[in-house]
Amino acid sequence: MILSKPWNLPTYEEAASLSPEELFQRLESDAQGLSSLEAEKRLSLYGPNELVSEKPPGWGYRLYTAFRNPLVILLTILALLSFLTGDLRGAVVMSVMVALGVSLRFIQETRADAAAARLKKMIHVTATVLRDGQWQELALEDIVPGDVVRLSAGDMVPADIRLVSAKDLFLIQATLTGESMPVEKADSPDRRPGLSPLERSNLCFLGTSVESGSAVGLVLFTGRQTYLGKVASSLVAEEPPTAFDRGVQRFTWLMIRFMLVMAPLVFLINGLSKHNWKEAFFFAMAVAVGLTPEMLPMIVSVCLSKGALAMSRKKVIVRRLPSIQNLGAMDILCTDKTGTLTRDRVILEIYCDVFGNESEEVLHDAFLISHFQTGLKNVLDRAVLEHAELHKELNVGNYSKVDEIPFDFSRKMMSVVVESVDGQTLLLTKGAPEAVFGRCTHFQSDGKIFPMEPIFAGDLLEEVRNLSEDGFRVLAVAKKPLERRRLAYSKDDEEALILTGYLAFLDPPKDSAERAIAALRQEGVKVKVLTGDNDLVTKKVCEEVGLTAKRIILGSELDRMSPEELEEACENADIFARLSPTHKKLIVEALQKKGHVVGFLGDGINDAPALRVADVGISVDNAVDIAKESADVILLEKDLNVLAEGILEGRRVFVNIVKYIRMGASSNFGNMFSVVGASAWLPYLPMAPIQVLTNNLLYDFSQVPIPTDTVEPELVARPRPWELSSIAKFIVLIGPISSIFDYTTYAIMWFFFQCRNLQLVSPPELAARFAGAVDPDGTYAAALFHTGWFVESLMTQTLIIHVIRTSKIPFLQSQASWPLTVTTALIMAIGAWLPYSSFGSALGFVPLPRLYWAFLAATLLAYLALTQWVKHWLSRKGYL
Numbered sequence: 001m002i003l004s005k006p007w008n009l010p011t012y013e014e015a016a017s018l019s020p021e022e023l024f025q026r027l028e029s030d031a032q033g034l035s036s037l038e039a040e041k042r043l044s045l046y047g048p049n050e051l052v053s054e055k056p057p058g059w060g061y062r063l064y065t066a067f068r069n070p071l072v073i074l075l076t077i078l079a080l081l082s083f084l085t086g087d088l089r090g091a092v093v094m095s096v097m098v099a100l101g102v103s104l105r106f107i108q109e110t111r112a113d114a115a116a117a118r119l120k121k122m123i124h125v126t127a128t129v130l131r132d133g134q135w136q137e138l139a140l141e142d143i144v145p146g147d148v149v150r151l152s153a154g155d156m157v158p159a160d161i162r163l164v165s166a167k168d169l170f171l172i173q174a175t176l177t178g179e180s181m182p183v184e185k186a187d188s189p190d191r192r193p194g195l196s197p198l199e200r201s202n203l204c205f206l207g208t209s210v211e212s213g214s215a216v217g218l219v220l221f222t223g224r225q226t227y228l229g230k231v232a233s234s235l236v237a238e239e240p241p242t243a244f245d246r247g248v249q250r251f252t253w254l255m256i257r258f259m260l261v262m263a264p265l266v267f268l269i270n271g272l273s274k275h276n277w278k279e280a281f282f283f284a285m286a287v288a289v290g291l292t293p294e295m296l297p298m299i300v301s302v303c304l305s306k307g308a309l310a311m312s313r314k315k316v317i318v319r320r321l322p323s324i325q326n327l328g329a330m331d332i333l334c335t336d337k338t339g340t341l342t343r344d345r346v347i348l349e350i351y352c353d354v355f356g357n358e359s360e361e362v363l364h365d366a367f368l369i370s371h372f373q374t375g376l377k378n379v380l381d382r383a384v385l386e387h388a389e390l391h392k393e394l395n396v397g398n399y400s401k402v403d404e405i406p407f408d409f410s411r412k413m414m415s416v417v418v419e420s421v422d423g424q425t426l427l428l429t430k431g432a433p434e435a436v437f438g439r440c441t442h443f444q445s446d447g448k449i450f451p452m453e454p455i456f457a458g459d460l461l462e463e464v465r466n467l468s469e470d471g472f473r474v475l476a477v478a479k480k481p482l483e484r485r486r487l488a489y490s491k492d493d494e495e496a497l498i499l500t501g502y503l504a505f506l507d508p509p510k511d512s513a514e515r516a517i518a519a520l521r522q523e524g525v526k527v528k529v530l531t532g533d534n535d536l537v538t539k540k541v542c543e544e545v546g547l548t549a550k551r552i553i554l555g556s557e558l559d560r561m562s563p564e565e566l567e568e569a570c571e572n573a574d575i576f577a578r579l580s581p582t583h584k585k586l587i588v589e590a591l592q593k594k595g596h597v598v599g600f601l602g603d604g605i606n607d608a609p610a611l612r613v614a615d616v617g618i619s620v621d622n623a624v625d626i627a628k629e630s631a632d633v634i635l636l637e638k639d640l641n642v643l644a645e646g647i648l649e650g651r652r653v654f655v656n657i658v659k660y661i662r663m664g665a666s667s668n669f670g671n672m673f674s675v676v677g678a679s680a681w682l683p684y685l686p687m688a689p690i691q692v693l694t695n696n697l698l699y700d701f702s703q704v705p706i707p708t709d710t711v712e713p714e715l716v717a718r719p720r721p722w723e724l725s726s727i728a729k730f731i732v733l734i735g736p737i738s739s740i741f742d743y744t745t746y747a748i749m750w751f752f753f754q755c756r757n758l759q760l761v762s763p764p765e766l767a768a769r770f771a772g773a774v775d776p777d778g779t780y781a782a783a784l785f786h787t788g789w790f791v792e793s794l795m796t797q798t799l800i801i802h803v804i805r806t807s808k809i810p811f812l813q814s815q816a817s818w819p820l821t822v823t824t825a826l827i828m829a830i831g832a833w834l835p836y837s838s839f840g841s842a843l844g845f846v847p848l849p850r851l852y853w854a855f856l857a858a859t860l861l862a863y864l865a866l867t868q869w870v871k872h873w874l875s876r877k878g879y880l
Helices: 012-017 020-026 036-046 059-067 070-084 088-120 227-235 243-274 277-291 296-312 323-329 360-372 379-385 389-393 433-437 454-469 513-522 535-544 555-559 563-572 581-593 605-613 625-630 640-681 689-703 724-752 779-804 818-836 838-842 850-876
Strands: 126-131 134-139 148-152 160-172 183-185 209-221 316-318 332-335 347-352 399-408 413-420 425-431 440-445 448-451 472-482 497-506 526-530 552-554 575-577 598-601 616-620 633-635
Touching: 012 160, 020 160, 020 209, 059 088, 148 160, 160 399, 243 277, 243 640, 243 724, 296 316, 296 323, 296 640, 316 640, 323 616, 323 640, 332 581, 347 360, 347 379, 360 379, 360 389, 360 399, 360 413, 360 425, 360 472, 360 497, 379 497, 425 433, 425 497, 433 454, 433 472, 433 497, 454 472, 454 497, 454 535, 513 526, 513 640, 526 581, 535 552, 535 575, 552 555, 555 563, 555 575, 555 581, 563 581, 581 598, 581 605, 598 605, 605 616, 605 625, 616 625, 633 640, 640 689, 640 724, 640 779, 689 779, 689 818, 724 779, 724 850, 779 818, 779 850, 818 838
Parallel strands: 332 526, 332 598, 440 497, 526 575, 552 575, 598 616, 616 633
Antiparallel strands: 126 134, 126 148, 148 209, 160 183, 160 209, 209 399, 316 633, 347 497, 399 413, 413 425, 425 472, 440 448, 472 497
């Protein structure tokens, strides 16, 4: 039966003030949750639980964005004007160009979006929901109003919910309130007047996360009806710009500034010198389009999507495509220890009493704690629960859980209260030895209870230290009989405990860790270990995997440092232990202030703040929800070797993007000098507007396969941060080289082929076209000049791709990918064919003299040689 009044959901104030029973009745749900059939009906009524649809844009919108390109708009206008003025051939030619440009971008970006969508589907965030009377892990988008959900440490709050039960629940609400400190929540009705929803003590909101504690809640609102959905639904879709985004934007604006200076200048020079302002305007517009990096969005999206697909095959899933460049630019990797340097296969090696004697009682108590706790079960809990035989041996069914005091990072311990069938109530505690020892007043040995003397506590800590130095992770176990059973217990009850013994776990280093760290070091990435574990275990593991452990900085030391001291300590030390979540975040920020591109690899609740502030946050597929949601990159296998492969792929992607930027920008920069000089020198336009656009379109087409190009190992051997200054130096020094050979072509066409002679006689086959053997208006001379410069400009621009794409000698020491090679040959062939074709005739081209090709061959060889020499010089200067 569907909700009788779906439009009449309770307000936040009503939901907070009602009792759980009244609220269940209002939402026509109950403590056993919804049935699958009812949930399906509500899903169709309320829609999926998502703020912004993750569906890729439809083909119509994608086609619209392809048409919105400045080149397409200008070509369409020119085609329309040609049609209205009776130039049908010109209109047809430009219409074909529009169709080619739009279809090319549409196809490429459709493939890129499809690839990105496939990768996003590989990573899911789930919630624990009570459906059909059973707790199930369901995707967030499947949650509906009336669902009963369970929260524990590390979970994201999956919707706006009202708590019906809670135990020491603390939420992080910084995304909604900006408040960094956790906020405590409770399940009792909150009837205080005049409070905002966020101030209600029993309401939890989508976009927040659980730091500690546990709770069960009833879903009130989902998707766009949530608090976050109403206030800021666009926040989910809009990621903050990365360093890569900002770099591309700066480059785009640099090109726009070139265009804003160049187009008016060309317009004025041609208008004043040739007195045809209409012709000068169209030529200036064509030049402006030629200076616009209109292919940059497509090249970037294709490079990123291709890189993301390649990385997915290497078990690296990219959640945010621009982070690929940051991954390649990363020069410091901050990582946790467990599972990254170690096997993440923890074994319970020792369970003993305070004198080191094996103790079944200690193991039994630990098993009951791990079995009954509802919070996040870590690798240590799983190691205890692997002793499955204890479930039957202990007859766990004879125990019932009364309450739980969840773990938090300040206490470093947790407890459960259990009651046996004979009515005995026990508080069982486990945690960090130094934390538990401080709460113990007695210890147990051979069934007898003895006072806990300070000197004995010191001896125990020394034993723990010895175990830690051998690589063991130690937990203390304690208990306390309770005289009478209560409904609820708190951390205040964790006093006057009886120490029963301790557990020692071993998580051996991975065999591959040392090789992976060496590989990262070879790639220019320095590894720093940031862990909440103790310094002794950390030192042992780090030394075994090849990390220098001469100095280990503790979290307590960081607290006493000034900002300047903190930055220096983080720069010089490689191992940090006993860290809180805030410490990890501070270390990442300090390294960023020192100019590093910092990656952070983590999978726990305490890693989320550092994952958010890092230049690239890296997590794993089995991480807690908040860690996965905070990360930019997800590893399907928690292994530094996997990450090293991903880093190299990120650098390959960036190298190919920079190839396009260098080629396009240097070419455009050189064309500025060529066009301005020719405009001032010639009595006619240097090239017809349609010819400029054709040249630009063919050149752009030659660059489409850049994402497929091979990348040499030396180009990915070190981090590659975005450096607009080095790109600018490259542009300024390489760009004008093309102008040198443009001017030599001008001189050849002007003096040798007589294009200065406006009475130049056209060949007999062109006599009809140019109204006779004599051309008093200089039409044939202009056409010959246009053709000669068009072919030289297209050939040099297209061929120079192969010089700029590599640091080696092109064709001899380095070969481009076959798609790029084929496209280069095809475009150069089209350039040679156009002057002799009817298509070229429609564009205003004429056949070139045979001797022209000899001059062109010499020009190409000289251009390649000079550019290669300048490139080699730039490489030695470190600008490549």
